[in-house]
Amino acid sequence: MKMKPNLVITSVLVSVVLNFWKPTVQAQDLESWNNTETKSAIVEFVERVTAEGNADFVPPEERIAVFDNDGTLWSEKPFYFQLAFAFDRIKELAPKNPQWQDKPILKAAIDGDLKTVLEGGEHALIEIVMATHSGITTTEFEEIVNQWIKTARHPKTGLRYQEMVFQPMLELMRYLRKHKFETWIVSGGGIEFMRPWSEKVYGIPPQQVIGSCIKVKYEVRDGIPVLVRLPELEFIDDKAGKPVGIHKFIGRRPIAAFGNSDGDLEMLQWTTSGDGARFGLIVHHTDKEREFAYDRDSSVGRLDKGLTEAAEKNWTVVDMKKDWSTVFQKK
């Protein structure tokens, strides 16, 4: 058989491509990940579950990956960014709420007395959130968050908070979505604090964000339906609450979970104890120069039991200093 010259060229090209083309990782896919064991572990897992015919193949509709937010997708030091938002809100609202001066925790927050607030633990944080996040409609709250996230700056780096998102994690989420994973946020932070910007910043739409929440009530005001935020806690999406939140919102067990603190322990246990191939990963903050370094003794984002259990259960641990060539989002 005689082939026309352009057909010959095409055939040669096709066979070259078929022989050298690696279907899963391309150079630009995980470019901020150094070529360490951590990157290999991620790529190997994705190849195992996406290769048709493989014993560990998982159909696309079951490829659910869950990500903690604070400390996993963006920084969380010197304290959760939502607390900075709440502090800004409480100062703005204080003049109209003189009764807050009689409440020690709220007064401390107004005065910027971080030490007293943090010593009050979870209850203090909840009290501040109740005071500052309720009493308005969901639409009003969304606008306030949008305004804040565009303008507020981190006290240490001077960056906007959205600029402190981790570049390697953005690449990882894109890489997973490219392989037909659904990427979800499962955070102890407020669901309505994240949803206004999660799609733009992370590529995750609001309906794939799970978080803590206060109650909301439907009302018709002058003929216009609104949803009003109530000063009543509904759900804390942290620790043993994370598998509960996952079950409630997704209704199906994830096959991969990504966290960074002991608050993510139960989510990692629940995810990795399912049948078939599973993947658990913990981001270990080891880079004092480029970000922050902390683990077993930290009050915010403590990683103690998680580090021990990661070794026992073969979860992958990211050493930020060693594994990431870039930390914060590239401009």
Add this chain to the structure above:
Amino acid sequence: MKMKPNLVITSVLVSVVLNFWKPTVQAQDLESWNNTETKSAIVEFVERVTAEGNADFVPPEERIAVFDNDGTLWSEKPFYFQLAFAFDRIKELAPKNPQWQDKPILKAAIDGDLKTVLEGGEHALIEIVMATHSGITTTEFEEIVNQWIKTARHPKTGLRYQEMVFQPMLELMRYLRKHKFETWIVSGGGIEFMRPWSEKVYGIPPQQVIGSCIKVKYEVRDGIPVLVRLPELEFIDDKAGKPVGIHKFIGRRPIAAFGNSDGDLEMLQWTTSGDGARFGLIVHHTDKEREFAYDRDSSVGRLDKGLTEAAEKNWTVVDMKKDWSTVFQKK
């Protein structure tokens, strides 16, 4: 310019296709819908929001459509199908729970005394659900639902419950998804009663099913993580609870809502009062021969205020008898 013959043919074909091709409705798209105003209203709305450049264009990520389940996607007579499931469960569990004989509602359910149960209203239904749907793990419950839905049969038609799904609504959901809508269920029924089969029957994955739920708790039993269902009500996704459930799970206002009873009124109000093009539709059960006929006076699936408000607000009302050429799912 001289064109080669095959180029000329291609050009002619392209212009023929461009002139006659109607992009949105093809014959098979909504084939169980008669050519009435109802069908036109649906098609016109979809064309308005999906035509790029149109003032009412909605980007795909905001094309959220919400569907009630009982009476909207499948029948709900003589009583909600989940109640039939609960009755079957309570009879099975009764021998091991002799204490139920002392509780009038539970005893009535065990004895099949439907009248007493229905007279007890919502509280009676909740008591029965608490008794029969809790105390086991989420995995165990899922298996029980799967087994029941495969085998149980409707008392009047003798059909399996899944065979009483409405064919026109299946076509409508497929038509919307083809136009990049996300289709969600927002039901007063139990979220975990629907999720095991919603993907297979409706093409709706578990993470797009919203419903009423009881509390769930994370536990590690002999080293194995489980989620245990507790006899404690968490959320009723009905009436004013529907916009609340939509906000919680989706975090974005739908642009189209489909219901059939006054339980869907607030969902229709919330959806259709947003900015831009909106669509509200009510399925009116008018076909005594092929299904059931009921509205303002029915205890199950009452449609009274909704029918009045539909006229005021220009919601589309399906007249099942007139608008649907087929009622139940085709085999």
